[in-house]
Amino acid sequence: QFPRECVTPEGLQSGQCCPSLTPGLAGDECGSSTGRGQCVSIAADNRRHGPQYPYAGRDDRERWPLRFFNRTCQCNGNFSGYNCGRCRHGLTGPNCDERISVVRRNIMQMSAAEKQAFVSALDRAKRTVHPDLVICTRRYQEVFGPDGNTPQFENITVYNYFVWSHYYSVSKTYLGAGQSSFGGVDFSHEGPGFVTWHRFHLLQLERDMQDMLGDPSFALPYWNFAIGGSDCDICTDDLLGARSSFDMNSISSNSVFSQWRVICESVDDYDTLGTVCNSTETSPIRRNPAGNVARPMVQRLPEPQDVLDCLELNTFDTPPYYSTSSESFRNTIEGYSAPQGMYDPVVRSLHNLAHLFLNGTGGQTHLSPNDPIFVLLHTFTDAIFDEWLSRHRAGEIVYPEENAPIGHNRRFNMVPFWPPVTNAEMFLSAPENLGYSYEVQWPTRAYTLSEIITIGIVAAVLVVAVVGGVIACAVRARSYRSAEALEPLLGETFRRYSEDEHRFGKSQSVV
Numbered sequence: 001q002f003p004r005e006c007v008t009p010e011g012l013q014s015g016q017c018c019p020s021l022t023p024g025l026a027g028d029e030c031g032s033s034t035g036r037g038q039c040v041s042i043a044a045d046n047r048r049h050g051p052q053y054p055y056a057g058r059d060d061r062e063r064w065p066l067r068f069f070n071r072t073c074q075c076n077g078n079f080s081g082y083n084c085g086r087c088r089h090g091l092t093g094p095n096c097d098e099r100i101s102v103v104r105r106n107i108m109q110m111s112a113a114e115k116q117a118f119v120s121a122l123d124r125a126k127r128t129v130h131p132d133l134v135i136c137t138r139r140y141q142e143v144f145g146p147d148g149n150t151p152q153f154e155n156i157t158v159y160n161y162f163v164w165s166h167y168y169s170v171s172k173t174y175l176g177a178g179q180s181s182f183g184g185v186d187f188s189h190e191g192p193g194f195v196t197w198h199r200f201h202l203l204q205l206e207r208d209m210q211d212m213l214g215d216p217s218f219a220l221p222y223w224n225f226a227i228g229g230s231d232c233d234i235c236t237d238d239l240l241g242a243r244s245s246f247d248m249n250s251i252s253s254n255s256v257f258s259q260w261r262v263i264c265e266s267v268d269d270y271d272t273l274g275t276v277c278n279s280t281e282t283s284p285i286r287r288n289p290a291g292n293v294a295r296p297m298v299q300r301l302p303e304p305q306d307v308l309d310c311l312e313l314n315t316f317d318t319p320p321y322y323s324t325s326s327e328s329f330r331n332t333i334e335g336y337s338a339p340q341g342m343y344d345p346v347v348r349s350l351h352n353l354a355h356l357f358l359n360g361t362g363g364q365t366h367l368s369p370n371d372p373i374f375v376l377l378h379t380f381t382d383a384i385f386d387e388w389l390s391r392h393r394a395g396e397i398v399y400p401e402e403n404a405p406i407g408h409n410r411r412f413n414m415v416p417f418w419p420p421v422t423n424a425e426m427f428l429s430a431p432e433n434l435g436y437s438y439e440v441q442w443p444t445r446a447y448t449l450s451e452i453i454t455i456g457i458v459a460a461v462l463v464v465a466v467v468g469g470v471i472a473c474a475v476r477a478r479s480y481r482s483a484e485a486l487e488p489l490l491g492e493t494f495r496r497y498s499e500d501e502h503r504f505g506k507s508q509s510v511v
């Protein structure tokens with residue numbers, strides 16, 4: 001969430017997080033000596049948000065990140081990053097003026113070596129401490145620690161930061177000792193920011209993994225979860241781990257993911273004590289695909305047709321821009337509506353259905369990224385979002401500016417990312433603006449019986465018309481050819497007749 005350099009007592013007290021690009025070189029904050037950027041006040045969205053969150057001033061995430069910092073680096077041109085030491089997404093080179101793009105592919109279509117490389121890269125990310133960012137383990141009220149001079153921040157690994165940032169965005173609002181925490185708040189789900197927040201979340205992981213691997217061409221793959229049926233095709237030991245033969249809720253010991261331990265599990269403690277998840281790892285991942293016998297509706301994966309149906313929805317989001325929205329592309333891809341767009345409180349489709357299908361760690365919002373299937377599930381969700389943006393040629397104007405749930409307005413800075421990044425900045429076609437694209441074979445439309453009959457009738461009429469036309473032409477051509485065969489004789493007759501007419505006609509008429 002915040003750069004390590006900024007979370008000193010002095011840094012926190014100043015409210016300024018503008019690190020120097022050249023460590024040790026005073027006065028080079030944000031790379032200002034080389035024209036990369038400068039330290040500026042943070043603009044935080046002040047427009048009205050929806051009624052779901054009825055408080056003001058009770059949650060550190062309101063008007064993010066002003067509770068912690070009010071000054072940040074603003075980078076010039078193509079530079080970016082917390083100290084302007086990086087390039088914007090999709091650009092590279094010393095001056096950030098060379099384009100670079102990676103291709104996210106279907107994990108099922110990768111070679112054995114590529115699959116193995118991806119699994120080991122994830123495992124390395126689970127064990128590699130994040131080079132720049134640290135996490136806050138207390139609410140701001142307690143952030144200076146018991147002695148008032150010990151900022152409550154911790155190192156965290158690259159993958160666990162990915163998990164923690166999701167947890168922080170969905171956690172409840174603590175209202176005080178003895179009071180229930182308020183759960184009607186979610187800075188990354190149930191609103192238009194669902195697609196933009198998860199897009200940035202993935203981009204940050206991809207970028208962190210590129211840095212960790214020293215490989216700027218590294219791309220996250222995706223899982224096409226819209227395959228119907230009840231088989232988790234990526235749950236194999238060469239990919240995300242098969243089911244254990246000994247415990248149907250566990251991952252096979254042949255998979256490295258059976259060794260992973262989750263963070264942010266003690267959610268009841270955080271909510272009652274007013275603490276924040278930290279980097280402590282606890283239990284193994286639990287997963288039992290299609291095993292939720294109490295909810296048969298989530299024992300199967302979405303169908304290919306569901307993807308096509310949701311892509312046909314014309315409107316990005318509809319009031320109240322929430323999980324109750326109808327005819328909203330966003331609420332449909334998120335999975336609170338039927339795939340054709342109609343909101344129905346009992347329905348779970350697309351993204352939500354894929355989560356719930358996993359039936360374990362990956363199906364509980366505060367924990368789900370602990371299961372690495374989360375990454376692949378969300379890259380596919382993002383691919384659908386990108387396809388929708390391109391098919392509907394949508395610009396940011398269709399993204400609600402106000403009255404979306406807290407955190408979801410167009411210009412809100414997404415929680416808990418640093419440096420501040422708005423929803424609008426992720427509402428762009430990825431290949432042209434963000435340096436990645438998807439290689440996807442979108443399903444083609446399956447037709448109903450009555451549509452097939454109608455198409456058959458139309459096709460038959462067309463065939464009859466075309467064949468009839470061809471026959472008519474052939475007959476006409478044939479009679480024309482016959483006429484041509486007679487042409488010398490006719491020509492002669494015609495010529496002689498004309499000549500006669502010319503010679504005699506006019507005089508006759510005069511007579």
Ligand SMILES: O=C1C=c2cc(C(=O)O)[nH]c2=CC1=O
Pocket residue numbers: 189348352353355356362363364365366368369
């Ligand atoms: O991790 C998630 C788990 C989810 C469960 C539902 C649901 O519809 O009940 N939705 C979820 C979203 C998640 O991100």
